[in-house]
Amino acid sequence: MRTETLSVEERAGQKPVVRVEDLRVSLKKRHKQTELVKEVSFEVYPGECLGILGESGSGKSMSVKAMLGILDKNFAVSGNAWFEEKNLIKESKETLRSIRGSKIAVVLQNPMTCFDPLYRIGNQMAETFATHTDWKKEEIFRRSVEILERMKIRNPEEVLAKYPHQLSGGMLQRIMIGIAMALKPALLIADEPTTAIDAITQHEILEEFIRIKQEHQTAMIFITHDLGAISRVADRLIVMNSGEVVDRGDFQHILHHASDSYTRLLVEKRAEVMKKYRESIHGHQEVCHD
């Protein structure tokens, strides 16, 4: 369980990689405006992972999509998202496109939609790396093989020759994570990155997130409804409910001192699952400590 957080002193001299202020998203539909995200604010420092926790529909994805400028014109977005002196909310589509994929890498929920069905995986990786790095052809191939190996994909050379539909959702998700990490972005955003991945591989992939964060001082935003996954990777958490941030703090705070009733419910649900899991493994009742 990771609980270490940048201390106030450590943060004092540092500038956040991203600072989101009063982010709001509403959906315009036939003269009606529905607020989906309300007054969301957070910042992420170099080498730090911010976890965004909340159940399905709580506004986690909507918040990062708004900040990345990937919502369509049916959504009205306001507030600020400062990244390298630029306010992402106010930047042009072109500027945002060039920032995404190089300085900000994103792993979104549905990996199938991130790959072009008509091109082999290796060609798509090569194109991404040719656009965003200065690697030459041989280096791109060598690194692509290494990335798949790191992501625990067997027979990487064969996989590079395959089309997306020939691979499982979990494999595509791992490839997406590998590509995002290889770009060594200043900010890595991962939305439910390990949902389609089996438990053992998930453990190893989470270790990769931790390694990248520590070795390259990458700032990360890790979105999930899984308290277990987030407890390992995130240094600080915000909890969302109905489009709002209802709690914030490090994992221990969320676990033991969360004041919000919704957050307590999430924690209790996790404790219940852990208790059942332990009972099934050990065949007797144990008190859950985490």
Ligand SMILES: Nc1ncnc2c1ncn2[C@@H]1O[C@H](COP(=O)(O)OP(=O)(O)OP(=O)(O)O)[C@@H](O)[C@H]1O
């Ligand atoms: N394309 C869309 N059109 C209209 N409403 C949407 C759309 N996408 C999401 N919403 C609504 O916005 C709210 C926030 O959704 P969001 O996708 O951010 O939730 P989430 O916390 O990321 O959950 P999940 O992990 O299930 O996506 C929800 O009420 C959802 O129904």
